[in-house]
Amino acid sequence: MEAPKPGDVVYVDTDLFVSHGADDFRGGKATVSAVQLQTSRGKPVTFIEVVQNPGTWYNWAVLAGKQAALAAEFGDVWAHPDPDLRSEFNRFD
Numbered sequence: 001m002e003a004p005k006p007g008d009v010v011y012v013d014t015d016l017f018v019s020h021g022a023d024d025f026r027g028g029k030a031t032v033s034a035v036q037l038q039t040s041r042g043k044p045v046t047f048i049e050v051v052q053n054p055g056t057w058y059n060w061a062v063l064a065g066k067q068a069a070l071a072a073e074f075g076d077v078w079a080h081p082d083p084d085l086r087s088e089f090n091r092f093d
Contacts, residue, residue: 003060004032006032008031010030011027012070014026015027016084024081024083026080028080032050036057038057045059045060
């Protein structure tokens with residue numbers, strides 16, 4: 001699958017954290033904000049950042065293979081932050 005460009009809509013997965021729930025993020029559709037080549041395992045790989053989760057870079061080679069499954073899972077739902085601010089999930093151990 002060809003690498004997306006800024007402005008393209010892709011699907012990203014949910015990220016939930018046991019010790020820093022403030023960073024929990026629900027997957028779904030997301031708008032690509034940036035694309036760059038980074039090194040992964042000694043090779044250049046395309047990474048993308050999305051508007052809905054700034055500062056997080058996704059390996060497009062991995063994410064591209066999940067697009068059909070993520071589309072089936074999330075449909076028209078847009079990705080968004082979903083912080084869990086309870087103290088027991090924000091210990092940063």
